[in-house]
Amino acid sequence: MIRRYVLPMPLTQPHEYTDDYRAPMSTEGPHQQSVVVSVDDVELTCLTSPSIDDKSRPLACCLHGFPDSAHTWRLLMPRLEDAGFRVIAPFLRGYAPSSIPSNGAYQIAAPAKDVIGLHEHFDGDGSAVIVGHDWGAPITYAAALHEPDRWAKVVGLAVPPGPAFAASFLTSTDQLKKSWYMFFFQSGLADMVVPSNDLAFIDMLWNDWSPGYDATEDLALLKPSLRDPANLTAALGYYRAALGDGYIDPSLG
Numbered sequence: 001m002i003r004r005y006v007l008p009m010p011l012t013q014p015h016e017y018t019d020d021y022r023a024p025m026s027t028e029g030p031h032q033q034s035v036v037v038s039v040d041d042v043e044l045t046c047l048t049s050p051s052i053d054d055k056s057r058p059l060a061c062c063l064h065g066f067p068d069s070a071h072t073w074r075l076l077m078p079r080l081e082d083a084g085f086r087v088i089a090p091f092l093r094g095y096a097p098s099s100i101p102s103n104g105a106y107q108i109a110a111p112a113k114d115v116i117g118l119h120e121h122f123d124g125d126g127s128a129v130i131v132g133h134d135w136g137a138p139i140t141y142a143a144a145l146h147e148p149d150r151w152a153k154v155v156g157l158a159v160p161p162g163p164a165f166a167a168s169f170l171t172s173t174d175q176l177k178k179s180w181y182m183f184f185f186q187s188g189l190a191d192m193v194v195p196s197n198d199l200a201f202i203d204m205l206w207n208d209w210s211p212g213y214d215a216t217e218d219l220a221l222l223k224p225s226l227r228d229p230a231n232l233t234a235a236l237g238y239y240r241a242a243l244g245d246g247y248i249d250p251s252l253g
Contacts, residue, residue: 032077032089036097039117043099046070046118049077049087058127058152060085061115065134065158066235067202069095071221072133085129088118092135094234095225106237109252111135112142119143119150126152133157135238181205185236186244195232199223 032047047070051057060080062073070089077087091098092111101110119128130151132140137156144154184190194201202223206215226232240246 032074037090037118037121039114039121041103042093042101042114044090044093044114044118045097046091047073047077047087047089049081049085051081051086052088052122054086055123057084057086058129059119059122059124060087060129060131061118061124062087062089063111063115063130063132063136063139064089064092064095065132065136066238067199067205067222067226068134068218069222069225072218074221086122088122090114090118091225092139094231094237096228096231097225100230100234103249104234104237104247105241105249105252106234106246107241107248107252108138108142109146110249111139112146113252115139115143116147116150124150126150129153129155131155131157134159138162182239182243185239190236191229191233194236195227195229199226202226 033050033052035046035048035052037044037046062070062076062080064070064072070091073087073089077089080087093114094100094106115130126149128151130140130143130153132138132155134157137159138161140154140156141161144151203215203219206213206219226235237246241248
């Protein structure tokens with residue numbers, strides 16, 4: 001079952017979440033609106049472009065990764081709007097203000113199913129484009145492989161398709177070094193270390209990956225999605241489902 005709720009204000013600025021609704025308190029901005037869409041067992045908060053209901057435009061679905069949120073697309077969304085698309089950028093399952101799935105499933109097939117549900121909800125057709133960065137990339141590949149007729153273009157950023165990425169671990173010590181945090185996340189220690197000092201671990205990752213880049217705005221926008229320990233554990237769940245003993249929903253294959 002898919003349901004849709006319209007949030008009262010667009011999401012464009014750093015915001016706080018209410019305890020009752022986990023909905024953002026935000027100032028209005030010109031380029032994004034926000035809606036909540038229920039897809040099966042999760043409620044997905046999505047940033048949407050002003051033209052989202054104009055079904056004459058092809059749908060563009062933009063998927064974020066870690067450590068990030070739907071706000072990573074805030075500068076691209078108006079460009080895509082100007083190029084003739086209507087755009088959605090969901091906060092992935094587990095990332096506030098989207099809900100945490102009751103079964104704790106974060107294997108790639110689960111968020112890929114969410115994205116297919118969003119495509120259906122927004123009446124996408126075969127002209128739709130799907131773009132994913134970091135975790136969003138393998139989710140993009142999975143959604144395209146599962147239902148290829150829904151997508152005209154598939155764009156993956158930062159992470160190659162599964163076989164190529166797996167091969168890089170076997171052939172590149174440099175890749176292994178860069179991916180150390182993925183293995184650290186398998187430990188329960190990560191649940192204590194990462195949130196300490198206002199998620200300073202995430203500041204460290206951004207500084208390491210993008211030296212010289214001022215990520216102040218990015219960090220201010222993404223941290224509310226991970227400050228709640230339950231949301232942080234959910235985000236780490238993607239890594240644990242892929243590499244460790246995280247829950248795997250057998251119904252998703």
